[in-house]
Each structure stands twice: as C-alpha cells, then as structure tokens.
Amino acid sequence: MSVNILAGEVGVVAATALRELAARAVGVLPVAEYADGAPLPWSVVGDGGWDLVGVPGDGAASLRDLVEIAQTWGEFCVPLPLLPTILAKRWSAAARERTGPVTVSVAAPGRPPGRFLAPYLGEPEVVLALGLGAGEDRVAPPAVAARDGFAPTLRLAETDLRSAFSAEAAREQAVVWAAEAVGCARRTLRDSVGYARDRHQFDRPIGSFQAVKHRLARAHEQVELAESALLWAVAAPADTARPVRFAVDSSIGVLQTAIQVHGGMGFTWEMGIHFFLRHVLTLRELVRGVGL
Amino acid sequence: MRTEQGRGDRAVTTTAATGAADAFRLRAEQWLGRSVPERWKAERGALSEAEIDEIRLEWDRRLFRGGFAGISLPAEYGGQGLGLREEVAFHELAARAHAPEGFGRIGKILVAPALIADGTQAQRARYLPPILRGDHVWCQGFSEPGAGSDLASVSTVARAVPGGYLVRGQKVWTSFADKARKCLLLAKSDPEAPRYRNLTMFLVDMDQPGVTASPIRQISGASHFSEVFFENAFVAEEDRLGPEGEGWRVAMGVLNHERGAVEGVTRYVEMRGDLDRLIACCAGRAGTCSPVADFDTRLELVRWQISKTVAYQEDQARSAAAASVLKVTWSELWQEIAEYGLGAACPDHHAHWRNQYLETRATSIYSGSNEIQRNVIGDRILGLPR
Numbered sequence: 221m222s223v224n225i226l227a228g229e230v231g232v233v234a235a236t237a238l239r240e241l242a243a244r245a246v247g248v249l250p251v252a253e254y255a256d257g258a259p260l261p262w263s264v265v266g267d268g269g270w271d272l273v274g275v276p277g278d279g280a281a282s283l284r285d286l287v288e289i290a291q292t293w294g295e296f297c298v299p300l301p302l303l304p305t306i307l308a309k310r311w312s313a314a315a316r317e318r319t320g321p322v323t324v325s326v327a328a329p330g331r332p333p334g335r336f337l338a339p340y341l342g343e344p345e346v347v348l349a350l351g352l353g354a355g356e357d358r359v360a361p362p363a364v365a366a367r368d369g370f371a372p373t374l375r376l377a378e379t380d381l382r383s384a385f386s387a388e389a390a391r392e393q394a395v396v397w398a399a400e401a402v403g404c405a406r407r408t409l410r411d412s413v414g415y416a417r418d419r420h421q422f423d424r425p426i427g428s429f430q431a432v433k434h435r436l437a438r439a440h441e442q443v444e445l446a447e448s449a450l451l452w453a454v455a456a457p458a459d460t461a462r463p464v465r466f467a468v469d470s471s472i473g474v475l476q477t478a479i480q481v482h483g484g485m486g487f488t489w490e491m492g493i494h495f496f497l498r499h500v501l502t503l504r505e506l507v508r509g510v511g512l
Numbered sequence: 513m514r515t516e517q518g519r520g521d522r523a524v525t526t527t528a529a530t531g532a533a534d535a536f537r538l539r540a541e542q543w544l545g546r547s548v549p550e551r552w553k554a555e556r557g558a559l560s561e562a563e564i565d566e567i568r569l570e571w572d573r574r575l576f577r578g579g580f581a582g583i584s585l586p587a588e589y590g591g592q593g594l595g596l597r598e599e600v601a602f603h604e605l606a607a608r609a610h611a612p613e614g615f616g617r618i619g620k621i622l623v624a625p626a627l628i629a630d631g632t633q634a635q636r637a638r639y640l641p642p643i644l645r646g647d648h649v650w651c652q653g654f655s656e657p658g659a660g661s662d663l664a665s666v667s668t669v670a671r672a673v674p675g676g677y678l679v680r681g682q683k684v685w686t687s688f689a690d691k692a693r694k695c696l697l698l699a700k701s702d703p704e705a706p707r708y709r710n711l712t713m714f715l716v717d718m719d720q721p722g723v724t725a726s727p728i729r730q731i732s733g734a735s736h737f738s739e740v741f742f743e744n745a746f747v748a749e750e751d752r753l754g755p756e757g758e759g760w761r762v763a764m765g766v767l768n769h770e771r772g773a774v775e776g777v778t779r780y781v782e783m784r785g786d787l788d789r790l791i792a793c794c795a796g797r798a799g800t801c802s803p804v805a806d807f808d809t810r811l812e813l814v815r816w817q818i819s820k821t822v823a824y825q826e827d828q829a830r831s832a833a834a835a836s837v838l839k840v841t842w843s844e845l846w847q848e849i850a851e852y853g854l855g856a857a858c859p860d861h862h863a864h865w866r867n868q869y870l871e872t873r874a875t876s877i878y879s880g881s882n883e884i885q886r887n888v889i890g891d892r893i894l895g896l897p898r
C-alpha cells in the first residue's frame with residue numbers, strides 16, 4: 221500500500237514546471253478567452269522536453285508521476301496535446317522520432333462503425349501514433365474524417381485510423397486521462413469556492429448558506445476520493461477500470477455542482493465552467509474508447 | 513416497461529374522468545392531428561432558426577383559432593373556462609402529437625393568471641386577448657445581477673413622474689427578452705419603504721427607445737436569455753399591476769405558477785419524450801440500463817404528484833404542500849435522465865443527449881434554485897424555525 225502514494229521527483233519537478241508555464245500563458249484568463257485559440261505554443265513545452273518525460277530509461281516518469289503531471293495540466297484546460305504526446309512517446313519509438321506533438325486514436329462507442337476518436341488530430345504538426353506497445357510502430361499523417369467541436373479544448377476528430385495499444389499502454393492512457401479529468405474538477409472546485417465567498421445574496425456570501433456549503437463539501441469529498449482512486453488505479457494493474465471510472469464520474473459530479481453554485485452565471489458560455497465539463501465528458505468517451 | 517398504449521389509458525387526475533373531459537380529449541386529439549405543421553413533424557432538425565421561430569409564433573395563433581389557448585383561464589377573459597385537468601391533458605396530447613412549443617409560455621402561464629388575480633378590468637381587456645391570440649410575447653423581468661435568489665433586493669427603480677413612471681436599471685437572464693413585446697417587470701418604487709414593501713409590478717412595453725435587450729450565450733451555445741437595460745423607459749400609470757408597494761406579493765403569486773402544476777405538466781411531457789427515447793435505446797441492451805426502470809417510476813410519480821396538486825385545489829394547505837415538491841422533483845429527475853442518456857451513448861441520439869444534458873443543467877437553477885425551493889419547503893410547508 222505504501223508504494224506509489226507520493227509522486228517521485230520527476231513527477232513533482234515536471235508538474236511544477238508545467239504549472240508555471242501554463243500559469244504564465246493563461247493564468248488569470250477566463251477559459252472562454254482561450255478555449256478556441258492557441259494560448260500556449262507547442263514549442264514552449266517541446267523546447268523544455270516535457271513531452272519526453274515518460275520516455276523509458278533512467279529517470280523516466282512512473283505512471284504515478286504521469287498522474288501528477290496530468291492532474292496539474294488538467295487544472296488549466298489548455299488546448300494543447302501534451303498528454304497524448306507524452307503517452308505516445310513513452311510507448312512508440314516512431315513517435316519519439318518526431319519533435320512535434322503526437323496523438324492517439326481510440327474506439328468510439330456510439331459513433332459510426334469504423335470511426336475512431338483522436339484528440340487534437342488536425343491541429344498544426346500533430347501526427348497519429350499507430351502502435352503503442354502493440355501493432356506496427358509508426359506514425360501516420362493526420363487523416364481527419366470529421367470534426368467534433370463539443371469540447372473546444374480537446375479538438376476531437378474522428379478518423380478511420382486506429383492506434384493499437386498494448387494492455388499496459390491502454391491502462392496508462394486511461395489513468396492519465398482520468399487524472400486530467402480530476403485536475404479539471406480540482407480547479408473548478410477551487411473557483412467555485414472562490415465564487416461562493418465573493419457572491420453575496422441576502423447580504424451574506426452564498427457560501428455561508430448551509431445548502432451551498434454542503435454542496436461544496438460534497439464536491440470536495442468527490443475530488444479527494446477521485447484522487448485516491450487514481451492512486452488505486454496506478455497500483456492495481458488488474459483492477460484499473462473501477463477506480464478510473466470512479467475518478468471520471470466523480471469529476472463530472474464536481475463540475476455539475478460548480479454550475480449549480482454559480483447560479484445563472486454558471487449557465488453562461490462566458491463563465492466557462494462548461495468548457496471543463498465538455499472536456500471531462502469527452503475524456504470519459506476517450507477512456508471508454510481505450511477500453512476501460 | 514409499459515407500452516405507449518398503456519400510458520395513454522392512464523387518467524391524469526385522481527378523480528374519475530367525466531364525459532366532458534373525454535369529449536375534450538377527443539376534440540383536442542383530432543385538432544392536433546390536423547394542425548401540427550407537417551414541416552415541423554418531418555424536418556424539424558433541418559429547419560433554420562428563423563423558420564423555427566416563425567413556426568413557433570404561428571403555433572400560438574393556431575392554438576387560439578382552434579380554441580386551445582388559455583384552457584384553464586376563465587371564459588370571461590377569453591380563456592376556455594376549463595380546468596387544470598384539461599390543461600394537463602392538452603399538453604400531454606400536444607407532446608404526443610409532436611406539436612411545437614409556442615412563445616406564449618410566459619404570457620399564458622405567468623402573466624395571464626397575474627392579470628386575472630391583480631389586474632384592473634381595463635388591463636385584462638387590453639392584455640389578455642393579445643396573449644391568447646399569440647400576438648404578444650412576454651418576458652419576465654425579475655432577476656438582476658445583484659438579485660437572483662434574493663429577489664427582494666432588486667434595484668431597478670421606477671420613479672413616479674406625471675402620468676406614470678420612469679424605469680432605470682438592469683435585468684438579467686430574461687428568457688425570450690429579444691422576442692418579447694412586453695415585460696412583466698418587478699421594480700423598486702419606493703426607496704424609503706422597508707424590504708418587501710418597496711416593490712411594485714409593472715407591465716412594460718419593450719418596444720421603446722429606453723429598453724435594450726442583448727442576448728447572452730448559454731452553455732449549450734444557444735442564446736435564449738438576455739440582459740435587459742432600462743434607461744428611463746416609460747410606464748403609464750395604468751400599466752402598474754396591483755397597488756404600489758405590493759410587487760412582492762404579486763411576484764410570489766407569479767413564482768407559484770412558475771413552480772406549479774401547469775408548468776410541471778409541460779415539463780412532464782418533455783421528460784416523457786426523453787425517457788421514451790432512452791427506453792427505446794436500451795431495449796435489447798439487457799442489463800446495461802437498470803436505472804431506466806427507476807426513472808420511469810419516478811416520472812410517473814411526477815404525473816401523480818401533479819394530479820394530486822390539481823385535485824386538492826380547494827384545500828390550500830394540502831395543495832401547497834403537494835405543489836412545493838413538484839419543481840425540485842422534476843428538475844432533478846430530468847437532469848438524471850439526461851446524464852444517463854449521455855452516458856448510455858446511444859449511437860442515434862448522441863447529439864440530442866449532449867444538448868439535453870447541457871440544457872438540463874439549468875432546471876435546478878431557474879424559477880428559483882432548488883436550494884431556495886427547499887428553504888421554502890422547510891420554512892413555509894414544514895414550519896421549521898428560520
């Protein structure tokens with residue numbers, strides 16, 4: 221039980237650095253202002269070599285480290301394929317040969333047959349890794365069959381090409397996406413707590429009403445347990461699906477609470493909670509698609 | 513799982529259906545069969561925003577010509593003089609016939625009852641007919657940036673001037689404001705008076721230079737509500753609804769209708785449509801959809817709860833107790849149905865559930881949030897100490 225609870229040095233260092241980069245790029249901006257744009261150029265993370273943090277070898281990040289990185293990254297909802305690239309370069313030599321971003325595609329339950337889902341496919345420089353520890357290890361140029369604009373920060377595309385994953389690669393990918401979802405939830409909870417402190421009705425902060433307080437307390441329980449579920453998922457190769465699903469579903473619950481606590485404001489496009497919600501709902505599709 | 517037929521046979525109210533009620537149903541069914549626009553039924557998804565608006569506007573007019581506008585409003589005011597039972601039955605039949613939803617909702621469900629309860633004869637004569645005819649779309653100007661849950665703290669001011677009032681201030685989340693010609697507006701008329709006694713309700717003309725509505729984009733991407741700015745908009749003395757200082761009481765009456773049986777039944781039928789869609793998708797996927805049976809039970813209970821509210825109309829306390837749970841119940845059930853629909857990933861309905869999931873995030877916020885409604889239940893229905 222004691223193994224892997226704390227992230228290693230690689231994870232902590234990378235997460236800290238990426239937090240700084242993301243904060244510098246989008247720190248105080250509302251997500252609605254950058255969801256459709258390119259607030260952080262690939263070169264910033266690429267030049268730092270952060271896309272190679274998981275490449276096997278001495279000092280490579282463990283899955284626990286990747287969770288640390290993904291959670292941090294999720295807090296910003298930056299539209300940049302960092303996490304799929306880290307995974308692709310961890311599992312594919314062909315992906316490692318590319319200097320730019322690489323993505324993966326997964327099955328698409330509930331879509332036309334023969335279609336696969338790939339985040340960020342069709343974005344500048346992004347290629348598709350076809351073999352992650354399984355299948356033929358090569359990359360393919362982007363072949364976008366259709367775009368899915370539901371989650372602007374994930375730039376999802378449908379493609380006819382499917383990445384092959386080894387069981388362990390698939391498991392890692394699912395855990396990393398779940399961790400990203402939990403990061404979205406953590407961030408949104410923090411924002412909601414801030415809103416509940418500032419927003420006054422009946423001459424009091426709304427956070428002083430027990431109904432609001434309990435909702436947020438419940439959301440805190442969900443985030444805490446979701447993070448624990450990630451630890452469990454890291455530690456249990458044979459039983460990853462349950463904690464991964466729990467983490468993603470809990471994150472969705474937190475985002476729903478966030479909208480409610482923001483009242484009418486939470487229902488607006490500009491306030492932006494829905495970008496996180498759309499992001500996490502889409503991550504849930506991807507997690508399912510990768511087979512968990 | 514029940515069949516479509518089984519559901520149709522179920523009585524809406526707890527009392528036995530009378531011959532007259534059967535006759536009404538029959539007439540409504542036949543009229544709907546003839547009147548729902550074919551284009552709406554067949555190609556709804558392919559219609560442009562402008563075409564949809566046009567069909568919805570025209571639908572309000574057709575309802576009037578067909579004798580189905582204001583079903584439960586008294587005949588002397590141009591309504592059909594029937595009961596809530598018929599109102600409920602009609603909405604159900606209309607949903608089953610895939611009828612469009614008009615823009616008359618706020619006018620008919622909220623404004624008309626307020627005019628009947630608190631309006632002058634002249635106001636009723638002037639405003640009810642265009643509401644029923646479908647000529648006037650209304651909006652409800654209650655919420656403000658600083659006054660949502662705490663509605664009593666509205667700061668839009670109506671200042672008395674010769675012959676009427678000048679209105680200054682800002683409303684927000686005003687549904688249909690960009691389409692509306694009239695606004696039911698809650699404003700502060702007496703800055704000196706104590707809370708709850710400083711407000712007055714007005715019937716404001718939206719077509720005047722002092723009024724601007726600017727649509728706000730919602731999380732689904734659509735813009736069904738607006739910010740509305742009043743810059744010395746004029747309201748005539750005779751367009752004050754109820755006495756000065758009684759706006760809060762009038763507003764509470766409006767909110768009761770907003771959370772009441774007629775509103776509830778329109779939601780019930782929309783939800784029924786969603787749940788039937790989900791049931792259809794789950795058929796043949798045994799075991800994967802276990803919560804659906806539970807949704808079905810709870811949705812039918814919404815309907816029984818509405819029936820009970822209607823049946824106890826004469827008994828104020830019981831009716832209020834029954835009505836108080838309606839909105840919290842349907843709003844959360846609808847959210848769960850949409851959540852489940854989205855998660856169940858039915859290939860044919862992907863886009864529908866995504867949209868419905870996002871849209872239903874609002875049900876627990878609008879008409880007064882569910883937290884506020886549960887405060888109301890605790891304070892007024894259960895009499896708990898404040």
Ligand SMILES: Cc1cc2nc3c(=O)[nH]c(=O)nc-3n(C[C@H](O)[C@H](O)[C@H](O)COP(=O)(O)OP(=O)(O)OC[C@H]3O[C@@H](n4cnc5c(N)ncnc54)[C@H](O)[C@@H]3O)c2cc1C
Nearest residue numbers: 429431480481483484654655660661685687874878881883
């Ligand atoms: C789709 C939509 C359509 C709408 N249409 C209209 C319309 O046509 N006309 C109109 O006037 N308004 C409309 N509204 C506004 C709606 O009535 C308000 O959003 C609602 O009353 C909440 O107010 P608020 O947004 O200011 O949230 P706030 O009052 O700021 O509430 C934020 C959170 O705090 C909670 N809270 C606040 N006070 C308390 C308390 N005392 N106890 C416990 N919890 C509390 C709320 O429940 C909520 O979760 C609409 C809203 C939506 C979302």
